[in-house]
Amino acid sequence: MSCLVRFVEPPVLNMAIVLEDSACRIPLIFVLSPGVDPTSGLLQLAAQSGMGDRFQALSLGQGQAPIAKKMIETGVKEGHWVFLANCHLSLSWMPQLDKLLEEELQIKQPHPDFRLWLSSTPHPGFPISILQAGIKMTTEPPKGLRANMKRLYQLIDGQSFPRCHAEEKYKRLLFSLCFFHSLLLERSKFLMLGWNINYGFNDSDFEVSEHLLSIYLDEYEDTPWDALKYLIAGVNYGGHVTDDWDRKVLYTYINDLFKNEVLTTTFFKLSSLPVYYIPKDGSLQSYKDHVVQLPAVDHPEAFGQHPNADIASQIKETRTLLDTLVSLQPQRSATQGESREDKVLNLASDVLKHIPALIDYDAAAKLIADDMNPLNVVLLQEIQRYNALLRVIRTSLVDLEKGIKGLVVMSSDLEEVFTRIYNAQVPRLWSKAYPSMKPLGSWTRDLVQRVEQFNKWAESTHPPVLFWLSGFTFPTGFLTAVLQTAARRNNVSIDSLSWEFHVSTLDDSNLTETPKDGVWVKGLYLEGAGWDKKASCLIEANPMELVCPVPTIHFKPTESKKKSTKGIYSCPVYYYPNRAGNSDRASFVVAADIKSGQMPAEHWVKRGTALLMSQDH
Numbered sequence: 001m002s003c004l005v006r007f008v009e010p011p012v013l014n015m016a017i018v019l020e021d022s023a024c025r026i027p028l029i030f031v032l033s034p035g036v037d038p039t040s041g042l043l044q045l046a047a048q049s050g051m052g053d054r055f056q057a058l059s060l061g062q063g064q065a066p067i068a069k070k071m072i073e074t075g076v077k078e079g080h081w082v083f084l085a086n087c088h089l090s091l092s093w094m095p096q097l098d099k100l101l102e103e104e105l106q107i108k109q110p111h112p113d114f115r116l117w118l119s120s121t122p123h124p125g126f127p128i129s130i131l132q133a134g135i136k137m138t139t140e141p142p143k144g145l146r147a148n149m150k151r152l153y154q155l156i157d158g159q160s161f162p163r164c165h166a167e168e169k170y171k172r173l174l175f176s177l178c179f180f181h182s183l184l185l186e187r188s189k190f191l192m193l194g195w196n197i198n199y200g201f202n203d204s205d206f207e208v209s210e211h212l213l214s215i216y217l218d219e220y221e222d223t224p225w226d227a228l229k230y231l232i233a234g235v236n237y238g239g240h241v242t243d244d245w246d247r248k249v250l251y252t253y254i255n256d257l258f259k260n261e262v263l264t265t266t267f268f269k270l271s272s273l274p275v276y277y278i279p280k281d282g283s284l285q286s287y288k289d290h291v292v293q294l295p296a297v298d299h300p301e302a303f304g305q306h307p308n309a310d311i312a313s314q315i316k317e318t319r320t321l322l323d324t325l326v327s328l329q330p331q332r333s334a335t336q337g338e339s340r341e342d343k344v345l346n347l348a349s350d351v352l353k354h355i356p357a358l359i360d361y362d363a364a365a366k367l368i369a370d371d372m373n374p375l376n377v378v379l380l381q382e383i384q385r386y387n388a389l390l391r392v393i394r395t396s397l398v399d400l401e402k403g404i405k406g407l408v409v410m411s412s413d414l415e416e417v418f419t420r421i422y423n424a425q426v427p428r429l430w431s432k433a434y435p436s437m438k439p440l441g442s443w444t445r446d447l448v449q450r451v452e453q454f455n456k457w458a459e460s461t462h463p464p465v466l467f468w469l470s471g472f473t474f475p476t477g478f479l480t481a482v483l484q485t486a487a488r489r490n491n492v493s494i495d496s497l498s499w500e501f502h503v504s505t506l507d508d509s510n511l512t513e514t515p516k517d518g519v520w521v522k523g524l525y526l527e528g529a530g531w532d533k534k535a536s537c538l539i540e541a542n543p544m545e546l547v548c549p550v551p552t553i554h555f556k557p558t559e560s561k562k563k564s565t566k567g568i569y570s571c572p573v574y575y576y577p578n579r580a581g582n583s584d585r586a587s588f589v590v591a592a593d594i595k596s597g598q599m600p601a602e603h604w605v606k607r608g609t610a611l612l613m614s615q616d617h
Contacts, residue, residue: 013038013139015045024110027101027134030119033141037203038119039085040155046081051113057083060090068093069100072116076104079113087120098127145276145302146294148182152206153288161284164214168281169223169263173213175278175287176257177232179270181206183253183303184237190300191316193309193528193608195249196579199240209236223263229254243580245572245588245610252304252605271302304606306528312546326423341404344422347440348397351421354444356451358390359383364458374481375463378472382454385473389433390451396429434473435576435585437616446614465514466522466552470613475575475589479555482519486557489517501592502554503536511552518556524573526550528609537595538569538604547615553592569596569604573611589613 015038022028030038039057046055056071058064068084075082087094104110118134120126142148157163162170184201187194209232216224216231233254241247262268262278270276279290300309338346361383368376396417403410403418410418417427424440436443450471457464472478480494487494504511504520511520526548530541533551541548571594572579574587581587592611596604 013041013137015041015137016048018135018137019045019049019115022115022135024112024114025105027105027116027118027130029131029134029136030117031136031138032119032121033139034200036139036141038137038139039083040203040207042083042117044157051081054078054080054113055083056080057085059085060087060093062090065090065093065096068097072100072104075114075116076108076110079111081113081115081117083117083119085119087118087126088123091123091125094125094127094130098129101130101133143186144296145179145182145186145298146291146296148185149178149291149294150288152178152181152203153284153291155203155207156210156284158284162214164218166217169217170214171281171287172262172268172278173217173258174210176262176268176270177206177209177213178291179276180232180253180257181209184250186298187249187303189313190303190305190309190608191313192577192579193305193312194303195246196243197241197246199246201237201240205237205240212236223260225258225260229258232258245579248605249608252602255602271304273299273301276302304603306541306607308541308544308546309528309608311544312527315546340422344418345401345404347421347424348400351440351444352394352397354448355390355393356448356455358387359451359455359458361387367458367461371461374484375478378478378481379454379457379463381474381477382472383458385433386451386454389430389447393430396427432584435578435582435587436614437577438614439617442617463514463519466508466511466520468523469521469589470523470575475613479590482555483557486517492559496559497557498560499590499592500554500556500558501594502556503531503550503594504552504554505533505536506551508552515554515556517558518554520552521555522552523613524550524553525612525615526609527577527612528607529604532597535595535597537597538599538609539597547612550611563593565601567596568593569601569609571604571609571611573613576614577612577616579610 018028032038042057043052043055046052056075058068058071060068071080071082071084074080084097087097101116105116118130139151142151156174162174164170181201184199188198212231213228216228229251233250238247238250241250257270267277267279270278275295279287300307303309361380364383365380368379396414399408400414400417400421402408403414413429417429420427421440426436426438426440426443436446438446449468453464453468453471467478469475469478479499483494483497487497508522514520526538527546528541530539530545530548531537531550532539570591573589573592575581575589576587579587
């Protein structure tokens with residue numbers, strides 16, 4: 001079994017062996033991988049080799065070139081180790097570095113102890129001559145909790161372990177910190193169910209946190225839990241996190257892994273799976289041996305995720321792969337069968353047949369002129385946006401047909417429309433009205449339903465009983481209008497109102513009247529959980545059920561007051577599956593308080609449970 005592991009797991013980089021093969025004329029180059037920083041390992045190696053006092057490091061960037069040049073020239077003469085980090089941030093200076101190395105290392109006679117260490121991400125601007133002359137090293141990013149924890153324990157110096165007086169506390173909390181760091185890194189494999197935004201957590205975060213841990217355990221007799229959690233999760237790791245819902249995940253993990261039970265419970269369980277626990281007190285090697293025995297493949301439950309999360313991430317990765325393959329297909333016309341141009345013409349003609357006519361804005365404005373309440377204002381705004389979109393679609397499709405036939409010049413916008421229609425994707429020109437991840441066919445059907453909702457509303461002059469929130473281009477504007485209506489009716493300030501959410505236990509056919517306050521909202525989907533219609537609460541999703549439709553929800557404006565959070569999960573509502581949104585607009589709409597069922601709210605935070613207004617198919 002140990003022989004097989006050699007070929008399955010990437011080996012940990014041993015810099016001491018690399019140093020033995022090096023020489024003063026040969027630069028040593030680290031090719032950086034995400035989340036891997038060689039600085040601490042290099043510092044340890046310098047100390048072990050007796051070069052700690054003659055080790056100089058510099059992170060390259062604007063204005064650092066003269067300093068780097070002087071360090072190399074001095075190092076060549078006096079036998080220093082020089083480490084120039086992040087060469088990719090100073091690409092304009094790289095040709096000069098190439099000439100400098102040729103002059104200092106090849107023409108002159110460098111000191112035998114001199115070593116030049118460089119680090120850079122893979123970049124075509126890095127000089128090929130330096131690469132050819134140097135020793136290249138890279139550390140493949142570890143995959144899985146075991147591989148990550150194994151690498152973290154390799155970073156710890158055995159001579160200073162443990163590095164504080166409270167030895168037992170330090171060893172247990174260090175193991176917990178390693179597990180915490182590995183969770184944060186590996187959670188990204190679940191994509192949107194993991195993090196809304198992918199963050200670059202790295203070795204420096206772990207090293208700073210480990211240093212803080214040792215200092216605070218030395219300074220305080222009673223473990224300062226709040227201070228440790230704030231500094232580690234709030235400041236150190238939290239400095240990367242820009243999304244509020246991702247920050248919740250971060251705090252949920254740190255609260256589970258940094259508490260008094262970690263120190264008082266023998267074999268404290270780090271997750272719901274029995275295999276992940278803190279081993280008994282021992283040497284550094286004993287902890288490394290324990291880590292090696294952890295499972296090679298991580299079960300989603302180790303992260304607090306449902307097994308469906310693995311399936312969802314694999315489906316999305318497969319779609320990404322297929323989209324990439326489609327983008328690489330030949331661009332020339334086929335010699336036999338239907339050509340690209342004919343296919344696009346047929347698809348464009350089909351879309352033109354199915355998109356609805358413009359909504360009569362002037363007629364709608366006249367009908368509701370005497371009752372310009374906030375909801376009717378939103379109606380007119382939505383009609384304007386959809387009419388503008390429908391005009392863009394018709395114009396671009398007509399121009400595309402002319403362009404294919406050679407009647408007009410194919411602009412870059414038309415080329416993009418042509419390519420995306422051929423690949424059954426929505427042209428970017430059409431996506432400006434509202435974001436969506438649907439393919440062209442589903443998007444067109446969805447557009448028809450959206451326009452139909454507002455057409456009926458405009459013709460009847462009465463808002464629908466059940467609002468399809470997903471049909472609004474700006475749902476936040478609609479929800480604000482509902483709050484304004486309630487504020488005027490009750491003669492209160494809109495700032496004093498917040499939302500209450502009641503999930504209906506009735507079928508939509510039985511909801512025939514509008515509620516006294518607020519609106520009925522239909523068409524939401526639950527991701528990362530299932531829904532119990534009888535108990536009206538969250539439950540575990542059924543196997544292979546990645547998305548679950550949710551019954552109609554009553555969005556009820558109510559005066560803001562302190563609410564009980566017991567048994568309640570604050571569930572984020574997103575406009576579409578890309579929870580991070582894009583540069584034009586955010587995807588987050590509102591947080592809906594729903595019953596968490598038998599599980600605490602933290603359980604669903606780890607699951608990444610959220611409500612989606614639309615799907616990607």
